[in-house]
Amino acid sequence: MIHRTIKPEPNIVQGTPLDAKALKRGKIFLNSYAPALRYTWDTGEAMGRYLAELKNGRLIARSCRKCERVMIPPRMFCERCFRPTDDWVYVKATGTVNTFSLCYVSWDVRRLKQPEIPAVIEIDGASPGMGILHLVRKVAPKDVRIGMRVAAVWKPPAQRTGSITDIAYWMPINRRSQRTVSAK
Amino acid sequence: MTKFMRRALETPKELAWLAAKAALDSAEMKLDQIDGAVLGSAPDAFDGMHMKGEYLADGCGGWRKPYLRCYVGGGTGVYAVAQGWFQVASGLFDTALVVCEEKMSTCQPHPQAAFISIFDPFTEQPLKPNLLWIFALEQNRYMQTHHITLEEIARVSVKNKRNALGHPSAQLGAEITVKDVLASEVMAWPVHRLMVSPTSDGAAAVVLAAGDDARRLTSKPVWIQGVGWCLDTAYWTNRDLYYPEYVEKAAWMAYRMAGVKEPRREINIAEPYDPFAYKELHHLEGLQLAPKGQAPKLLADGVFDRDGDLPVTPSGGLLGVGNPIAAAGTMKICELFWQLRGEAGRRQVPGKPERGVAQAWGDLMQVGTVVVVGTTEPKR
Numbered sequence: 001m002i003h004r005t006i007k008p009e010p011n012i013v014q015g016t017p018l019d020a021k022a023l024k025r026g027k028i029f030l031n032s033y034a035p036a037l038r039y040t041w042d043t044g045e046a047m048g049r050y051l052a053e054l055k056n057g058r059l060i061a062r063s064c065r066k067c068e069r070v071m072i073p074p075r076m077f078c079e080r081c082f083r084p085t086d087d088w089v090y091v092k093a094t095g096t097v098n099t100f101s102l103c104y105v106s107w108d109v110r111r112l113k114q115p116e117i118p119a120v121i122e123i124d125g126a127s128p129g130m131g132i133l134h135l136v137r138k139v140a141p142k143d144v145r146i147g148m149r150v151a152a153v154w155k156p157p158a159q160r161t162g163s164i165t166d167i168a169y170w171m172p173i174n175r176r177s178q179r180t181v182s183a184k
Numbered sequence: 185m186t187k188f189m190r191r192a193l194e195t196p197k198e199l200a201w202l203a204a205k206a207a208l209d210s211a212e213m214k215l216d217q218i219d220g221a222v223l224g225s226a227p228d229a230f231d232g233m234h235m236k237g238e239y240l241a242d243g244c245g246g247w248r249k250p251y252l253r254c255y256v257g258g259g260t261g262v263y264a265v266a267q268g269w270f271q272v273a274s275g276l277f278d279t280a281l282v283v284c285e286e287k288m289s290t291c292q293p294h295p296q297a298a299f300i301s302i303f304d305p306f307t308e309q310p311l312k313p314n315l316l317w318i319f320a321l322e323q324n325r326y327m328q329t330h331h332i333t334l335e336e337i338a339r340v341s342v343k344n345k346r347n348a349l350g351h352p353s354a355q356l357g358a359e360i361t362v363k364d365v366l367a368s369e370v371m372a373w374p375v376h377r378l379m380v381s382p383t384s385d386g387a388a389a390v391v392l393a394a395g396d397d398a399r400r401l402t403s404k405p406v407w408i409q410g411v412g413w414c415l416d417t418a419y420w421t422n423r424d425l426y427y428p429e430y431v432e433k434a435a436w437m438a439y440r441m442a443g444v445k446e447p448r449r450e451i452n453i454a455e456p457y458d459p460f461a462y463k464e465l466h467h468l469e470g471l472q473l474a475p476k477g478q479a480p481k482l483l484a485d486g487v488f489d490r491d492g493d494l495p496v497t498p499s500g501g502l503l504g505v506g507n508p509i510a511a512a513g514t515m516k517i518c519e520l521f522w523q524l525r526g527e528a529g530r531r532q533v534p535g536k537p538e539r540g541v542a543q544a545w546g547d548l549m550q551v552g553t554v555v556v557v558g559t560t561e562p563k564r
Contacts (some may be wrong), residue, residue, distance in 0.1 A: 007538060014202040015194060016192060017187075017189040018189070018193050020190075027488050028193070043205055076510075099322070100321065101375075102490065104369075109296055109314075119321075120425075129424055131422060146383075164306065164308075164311065
């Protein structure tokens, strides 16, 4: 049996890095393509109801009786038990910040002077850890905290379209309004 | 593998060809000795090229052969090697060529714009998110849960970019300090610019062979001892991001297959996925190579340095070598191959490592893909 050794010097110097300047000066041939693609996504049953309730100024979840989770965003089947979910459950438009970021770069790669504050917000009334993604405002970036209590601020009914953005943003619940709410 | 570059002149097909040919040449094999080809590359929307896998087949040695394309986001580079392993381990193929290729320079003005549709169209896209969000949210949760500082995380960038200085393919090898990292622009707090891997063009390939063939081809085969992969729910906002459960599950799947019972003792070298500095630490914990929350301390103690007790990312990783999405994980497998054969040149870790683990990650904080390799042939 002949044992052959593989060449010890790996052959990894191939490839031609392009210089941005050369590209700008038109020294390199290019071809461009902008596809004209439009998509219309069906909401499905769960999202359809979720969006309709958002238009009404409410958050709704679905529960699975087997694992006993109350799930938001709602879904027609439980991905863990792999069975249909059972009931619609209204949940509160208040919650707790699970995590957040201060983002200085927009979705289209522009630099922002004031950061956007995306956060995962655990929703009151849903199972522990059930969070949704949204934006936090009306708070100084340096004051945002994991564990902060926040409430949804809704767009006026006439401006709602049945979208997650019918909630304009979430803001800290201050102690005064917390007392007012619990006194009711 | 090819160089990893910000933008390559080569087409995707040419990049795949360069890496595939280099792999075949290094094994002194011809294409007609390959029974099947596996390709990993990001979906068509990335390149604006429909049926990209079929287009790339010519460059991957796929002409008139059984051919498989796979993709799990950044997890692909390690996952494709696991898929290649399946082909050979099934007994249907004696040899396989695994090629992973990515050109991220094609999508204008930035691949970020193609990424937006990874987010849910109803619950997330209307909020105009960008990919930085999910990393920043996860890094913050990880830091907060374990009281980890930015300095501790910055050390990963310092180590990996320095390690990359020894890699001929590296895009961003550099000697930087923790101070440099923390002075770099805050992109999405707590993420600083020097904690983020670049977008890259590049390709990497490996040749796989069954027992008898492998032993005939080389005196120093590197054996795949275990493979594992696991996908978590796409409902990422319903999860506590401080710890990657799916990486742990994928790791144990591979460790069990490899007969590894105490990973921290039995793994000599690790190449976890490092698209962001904190991710290396996050993944080391998922890989059972550090207790939860302890990876930063072990890093600070020098345990993960090239000459430390458990060298981590001696290649220089995504932070230093580059991040062409599907190919980066395969770069890590290539690194383990060279390290275990003593062929890693300036990057060589001392002490004749015998077993290594490569891990990649992808999607919405979702997939763990793990391969364990070693110098000992697995028992049949």
